[in-house]
Amino acid sequence: MTNWPDAVARRLGGPVEIVSRRPLSGGYVAAGVERVDLRLDDRVLPVVVKPTAPVEVAAMRAVAVVEGVRAPRMLHPDPLVLSWVEGEPAREGDPVPDDVWRTLARVHRHWFRKRARGVPVVDAAWWAALCERTLVALRGGAARTGEPAYSRAAGLVAQWAGDPRIRAALALLPRTLCHGDPHRGNVLGRSLIDWGNARMAPAGLDLAVLRAQGEVDESAYRVEAPALPGPLAAVEREWARAHVHVQYLGFAADHLGAARVTEMIDTAAQALDRLGPALNACTNGTPAHQV
Template identity: 45%
Template sequence: MTHPADEAWLAALARRRGPVSVTARRALAGGYASERGAERVDLSDGTSVVVKAAAAREVAALRAVAVVPTLDEPVLIAAGPGWVVVPFHDGPPLADDEPVPAAVLTMLDRVHTHWRGKRPRTVPVADAAWWRELCLQRIAPAVDHAFASLAVEVRDWADDPRALRAATAVSRTLTHGDPHRGNVVGGRLIDWGNARVAPCGFDLAVLRAQGTDVATGDPVEDGWSDLAMGVAYLGFAADHLGAARVRELAEMASNGLQAL
């Protein structure tokens, strides 16, 4: 794992809470983890933080979230090139039969509202080029081996004028990009590693795909969001969730396209 020297982030934490020291640390998996690793670090004041290797987009996204003045609690303690320190929230990921906490929905709404029409630097944009790359380079090859007819459909969607028009026309904001149940821990939304500048409906579509009744109310934005997020999760579903879930996501995407 590439992480900062403790002195770098402890100094930042001391400015918030006063001097503290490290009492224990252990590696983390699940929602907190990145490909380069993350640690839970316990501190002498009885609290814990996550010290995490992070790509530039995650660092930029967390810095952007941190300036939203209406958030109830901090989401970023310290950051530097390739790393972040964030609060640790204890508990298991949100179960399938549990409702998404109101705090998560409120946080997303406040971030979406604050950044509407603006782009934090370094956070990638979900535009027409992103859509074509998603379909042609990532998803179609990922599903082709087991779902060949679906791969053909995804390739067709890449250049569908309805999708390309929506990718340009629908307004954007800062989105989490991956607010599935595995990233809701201890009642809080974690892991901004897939953040993008996109319609706020993208986040709502991910929540909706797992049973939460949320939508923007704009049929074009909701349709584009269902199409884009339905496609975006097909590769993971094909590898890990089985044919039934692949069919559900494909139907979600197809219905979204028809709504445009």
């Protein structure tokens, strides 16, 4: 770890002095994240300082090469120092600002069919590992509450870990750099923050997260985003809906209760039911398990 204030001073073009620092709290802020106010000449500049996470560092480097995005700027990698973004987190159901849609569209377009170094790839092995992590929470919920909903969900997720429809979709769909977790709590004002869950995945992943929190107007995204042919777009939509509901199922098991777990597992199951025919339409009728 270097003397980050000196490194940031070189980046900002003048000596800086730490004026104050305080932990950030509320929402889902991770432990060890601070707001630090720096004095530069006659200005006070707030920054966010957080423990270094290699994926987030890699993601911030990848986002920095994309023009016209609204996201924090990385000032130093270790510890991770980011420019401060003003604003309150959006609430579930709030409209997503057009600038956030444009940020996603431009990142998705720039990294379409490319690989950002240091960012994990969503493939069949990644999906299986996600299912295993989700199973820990579901089985814990079953043991804690005795609710049959948790056991039912665990049984389905265990089956889905090797589901041929998921494998076929991931083999077929192009990947790009995805934020991975663009829920409303990571929308501050007109910016998209917290890229620590970034991954190389089909772009529909980010869209499915936003759709899951309420009706959205994606028109600003569609103007600039890479477009897929209709049959392939249908595969991406259903894959993403299933993926996202499994992705957040562990959180639901820990915090939201059996009714929400049931709703989410049913949504994922219905998306998988639609994914099979969508894959067949893309592959000239070849069944998904043979793709």
